[in-house]
Amino acid sequence: MVTDPNKATRKPRADSLRNRERLLAAAAEIFRAGGPEASLEAVARRAEVGIGTLYRHFPTREALFEAVYRREVEQLAELAEALAGSEPPFRALRLWLHAGVRLTATKRGMLTALKLAIDKSSEIYAFSSAQLTRAIDLLLRRASAAGEVRGDVEPEDVLQALVGLSLMGRQEDWETNVIRLVDIFVDGLRAPVPLPPDALAG
Amino acid sequence: MVTDPNKATRKPRADSLRNRERLLAAAAEIFRAGGPEASLEAVARRAEVGIGTLYRHFPTREALFEAVYRREVEQLAELAEALAGSEPPFRALRLWLHAGVRLTATKRGMLTALKLAIDKSSEIYAFSSAQLTRAIDLLLRRASAAGEVRGDVEPEDVLQALVGLSLMGRQEDWETNVIRLVDIFVDGLRAPVPLPPDALAG
DNA sequence: CAATTATACGGAGGCACCCTCCGTTTTCAA
């Protein structure tokens, strides 16, 4: 019954670590296939772990998502820096958005997860949002400094547009189509003063 | 046991009609509050009918959505004609899209329902899609004929953009924000040849 | 190498929802 705060923590148990890993792998597969509403009991089953163990490691569905998708988001964020270092500003922005679309295509459910996260204002949203916003900010600033896009657009806007547009596609020509929409949007970003005042008024 | 095809059908039962009506009213309330995943048993409870009755009238969740939201979609479609008759082309397109955003704001769940419908490729999607596509087509053609927007954009693209952008907003300044994004998108539609060839190449 | 103790495990249990099936009730019409 020694509760000494100095040497309090002991080494984490091996089975705990192992099970956490199993759960993450299982969750990745299950969510990939079944979307973000897939059964958590199915995840536990696939991981060959009791349902209680799942809930101990990840108290909420969102916690599981956070762990599973954190890496994917980080990779996308890193891509921004790579592109900023190797491509001209406007093109870098455009290419990054395309990559964002493609990530969605491959990893079905990630953006759906994001949307779900938004509804619940959960942790993963804050994280992804920050990562991706930073990525976009980098590209946007650069393009703006080069005079290639308007200065009055926030990274958050672009992220919302990317997510929103990506989330909708459904037909077979899905990806091509979304990329077209993203391009149109990016075109809209270009001109500093795209509309003469009277176009709005009449 | 007379199965005479001539006078086959008899008058629909009064209780059936009444219950259908009750269910639609209840569903509108429940879905409005709880989103498209709300409990169908709750709908039956609020309508004060058995769950079996609900399923007989609306075999699937989507069938219920279809009935509930058909009217809303029809109204939005009618607005397109009104605007086409009273506003200059580009402005009409823009204003209609704004109305689409606002409808989302008011009737939370309609677009979510649409998205859900897309996933299941259900009936309401075909209907809404047709209605709204027709509405957009009207406005787009008109603006295109007047030389105010590109000619290579399909109404489906614009609908997808509207739905996608609208679906994402979350902060307090939600509506304003989405409208800004829609405007940027519309700006992107304007110029016939928005990008010089070398802008893409580097 | 025990013995001890902090940790983690598993799954039963209680609740809600989904949807089907069918005995009972109501309505229509002859």
Add this chain to the structure above:
DNA sequence: TTGAAAACGGAGGGTGCCTCCGTATAATTG
């Protein structure tokens, strides 16, 4: 009035969610 067609309601079987706690096991201590 009466019988059949049509509709009703809800029990029942399945699944998922999440909590709780008795049992098992890994790390530490002697």
